[in-house]
Amino acid sequence: MSMVDVQAVRKVYRRDAQEITVLDGIDLQVPEGEFVALMGPSGSGKTTLLNLIAGIDRPSSGKVIVAGTDVAQLSESALAVWRSRNVGFIFQFYNLIPVLSATENVELPLLLTSLGKAERRERALTALKVVGLADRAGHYPRQLSGGQEQRVAIARAIVADPKVLVADEPTGDLDSKSAEEILALLETLNREFKKTIVMVTHDPRAAERAHTQKHLEKGVLKA
Amino acid sequence: MKFLPFVLKHLKRNWVRTTSTVVAMAVCIFLFCTLQTVLREINAQLESANAARLVTRHAVSLVFSLPLSYGARIQAVPGVKSVANTTWFGGSLPAKKEGKAEGDASTTDWSSFFPNMAVDAEPYFAMYPEFQMPPEQYRDFLGDLQGAAIGKKLADKFGWKVGDRFFLESFIPPYRKSTGPFEFVVRAIFDTDTGKYPGTDTNIMFFHFRYLYESTGRRLNAGTYTVAIDDPNKAGSISKAIDGLFENSDAQTHSETEQAFRAGFIAMAGNLALLLNSIGLAVSFTILLVTANTMSMAVRERRTEIAVLKTLGFPSALVMGLILAEALLLGFLGGGVGVFGSQALMWVIMHSPAKDMLAGVGLSTLAIKPAVGLLGMGVALVLGFAAGFVPALNAYRSKITDMLRTV
Known part of the structure; x- marks a missing residue:
């Protein structure tokens, strides 16, 4: 069974009278536990496809079924709940909240659950341990290196135990050493925690770490 | 949370x-x-003003006074129960309590200013049930020309007790006497029932108009007249009747309810x-x-x-x-x-x-x-x-x- 099933998806943006087709009839199946790399030149539609899979955007037509749910059919509020339970998002620029410590950043998705404060804190610390940053729990983003920030962002993405991790250029803003550490961490999450990962990247070396590579060009998926 | x-x-x-x-x-x-x-x-x-009381003042301005003869004529207007001369004294505790003021130099202690009025005591207090005092003190006040009835707030502020003496000097020239400040004796201390008469202020003093009149050479007029009427609903017509009496005189009057008078007084500041x-x-x-x-x-x-x-x-x-x-x-x-x-x-x-x-x-x-x-x-x-x-x-x-x- 596919964890991600994208069927004949089109995504069209309208600017004034002009229509821009970003995705044109995409079909993509990602089995559970798979690690897929989406590659392609800028403007090919990689991030748009990732956003559709993550449920933060809606297709113009076609279906996006993730973890058994057709996300396009959900209302805005239902989609928010669905995202909190099923998807962990890793951004290129980490996007940590600067006024919150590492633990508090990781704890954010758990604020939407009914967990008590102590349990939220415990789970956040566990997630930080998984990414190897338990000793930086009280540090603020400005006190962390880029690689460490990204690891906190990954801890935030996995703390609610989502089925799917989507990563948009997770190594794009890192030096090669930090990038290597992040990719190793993603591999671990995929291998040991059985997370299905869809990663957008420009970097062929990063893409090599995935099980499968998919190439997009001008909104069309190439074999 | x-x-x-x-x-x-x-x-x-x-x-x-x-x-x-x-x-x-x-x-x-x-x-x-x-x-x-x-x-x-x-x-x-x-709001503390009583609808059954009118104030009659000079039609031009409060600055001008009214002849003393007007009191009896107002009393004769149908619907009027009683009339009391009510004159703003403008007295302050003087820095120098006895003897003549030296030249034009002010001897007034403005920092402890409080309202003080010269009134026809009997009719005035009869129409102000909100001011309550022991009967024997009221009697003593009526019997002493230099007597003063002071509000409880005022008594508390200065620590005055019945029998205490103090001096006041007015900033209004006609109300000053050549021999120096006026001397008063506290004869009565009145209070009010704030539940029954909300807004009534007891930071005020009253004394006999006659004391002011006689001490200044019997040349004074009345500042205003407070008029008690028998029916608040007739306030308009009674006011009109009073003002009609003096329509052709040098000192025309303007009568209005006490509330309107107070509002007008405050509105002097715009x-x-x-x-x-x-x-x-x-x-x-x-x-x-x-x-x-x-x-x-x-x-x-x-x-x-x-x-x-x-x-x-x-x-x-x-x-x-x-x-x-x-x-x-x-x-x-x-x-x-x-x-x-x-x-x-x-x-x-x-x-x-x-x-x-x-x-x-x-x-x-x-x-x-x-x-x-x-x-x-x-x-x-x-x-x-x-x-x-x-x-x-x-x-x-x-x-x-x-x-x-x-x-």
Whole structure:
């Protein structure tokens, strides 16, 4: 069974009278536990496809079924709940909240659950341990290196135990050493925690770490 | 409650901006509460006026007096129960208590000014049941030309007891005598039932007009006449009848209800209510713009964070709620500081020499009433809500992808 099933998806943006087709009839199946790399030149539609899979955007037509749910059919509020339970998002620029410590950043998705404060804190610390940053729990983003920030962002993405991790250029803003550490961490999450990962990247070396590579060009998926 | 630390951390993020916004809001609420307190105190003064009492004054201005002969003629008007000469003495405790004043140099101690009136005591107190005093003290007061009946607040303020003597000197030339200040003996101390007669001020003193008249060479007229009528519903026609009596005289009169008279007296400083309310409204509107601008800036610089929260699964309504909570918290803090500041100012005034000057115009108890404090807090919260609503609504409506794209 596919964890991600994208069927004949089109995504069209309208600017004034002009229509821009970003995705044109995409079909993509990602089995559970798979690690897929989406590659392609800028403007090919990689991030748009990732956003559709993550449920933060809606297709113009076609279906996006993730973890058994057709996300396009959900209302805005239902989609928010669905995202909190099923998807962990890793951004290129980490996007940590600067006024919150590492633990508090990781704890954010758990604020939407009914967990008590102590349990939220415990789970956040566990997630930080998984990414190897338990000793930086009280540090603020400005006190962390880029690689460490990204690891906190990954801890935030996995703390609610989502089925799917989507990563948009997770190594794009890192030096090669930090990038290597992040990719190793993603591999671990995929291998040991059985997370299905869809990663957008420009970097062929990063893409090599995935099980499968998919190439997009001008909104069309190439074999 | 679990989101409160999150909201507080955001407010601490740019503490200079947060502090300045809170201060701006506090200034607004401070002004609002202070102005409202003054207005309410004035209104309380007006509301304490009795509808069955009229005041007859010179038609041109309060500055001009009325002939003493008018008293008996007013008394003869149908519907009039009694008439009392009521003359504003304008006396202050003199720095020098005995002997002649030296040249034109003022010997007046203005810092302890209080209202004092020369009245026809018997008819006057008969028409003011709100002033209550022991019968034997009242009798002693009536029997002593130098006697003074003083309010309880006044007695408490100066520590005066029955039998104490004090001196007053008027700033109005015709009411000054060449031999120096007037000497008075406290013969009665009156109080009031604030439940029955709310707004009645006992920071006042009355003495016999006859004492003033005889001490100044019997040349004085009456400042005003207080007129008790038998039917408040006929106040208009009786006023007209009184004024009609003196229509063709040198000193035409203007009669009105006591409430209208007091309102007119206060209005000598201009349309105070309109002025104070206009100031309050202008300041509130300005602060609304300042706070709205602050909230807009705060939200604009956090567009990415809002997008992240939504990506993590925070519903749009919750994100909107968090921003509104921030704005309301700003309002709450500003309101709290403003109300406290206003109360502090009142306290300082009431414990400084300035209180006597205010008491002289009837504002003897300035303190924020709970209703004004709550209203101030309400205004602060409404301002906070109004300031945060548009940015919060924009955050609610914005699409995640749009917000991430503008990074």
